[in-house]
Amino acid sequence: MAPVLTEAETITCSHQGTVVAKIHSRALVVAGAAVLTKADLQEARIDGCKPPPSVPPCASVLTIDDGVSGKLFRGGDDPVLLVNAKGTTNSGTWQAVGPGQTKLEAQ
Numbered sequence: 001m002a003p004v005l006t007e008a009e010t011i012t013c014s015h016q017g018t019v020v021a022k023i024h025s026r027a028l029v030v031a032g033a034a035v036l037t038k039a040d041l042q043e044a045r046i047d048g049c050k051p052p053p054s055v056p057p058c059a060s061v062l063t064i065d066d067g068v069s070g071k072l073f074r075g076g077d078d079p080v081l082l083v084n085a086k087g088t089t090n091s092g093t094w095q096a097v098g099p100g101q102t103k104l105e106a107q
């Protein structure tokens with residue numbers, strides 16, 4: 001079990017850019033914050049990436065490799081993400097960095 005990921009979390013790329021979730025539905029809410037799903041972060045935009053010289057900036061999420069619930073879904077088929085969610089961008093990696101809610105957990 002791990003806490004689910006919500007819009008209250010900060011999600012950044014490996015160069016401190018911010019991943020901007022596209023929230024498709026607020027059907028699942030914890031403490032007033034929408035729970036994020038795989039669809040919400042698929043191809044999500046990344047703002048403010050400041051990579052080292054010679055590395056192109058991150059523009060969007062490429063893959064979601066970890067932290068996808070196998071048990072909790074929104075709308076029947078869209079898996080909820082957990083706080084250990086991470087993956088790759090077009091030019092690096094991304095991950096959730098907190099602060100982390102603890103009211104709702106899933107596996």
Ligand SMILES: [Zn+2]
Nearest residue numbers: 013015049058
């Ligand atoms: Zn980046």
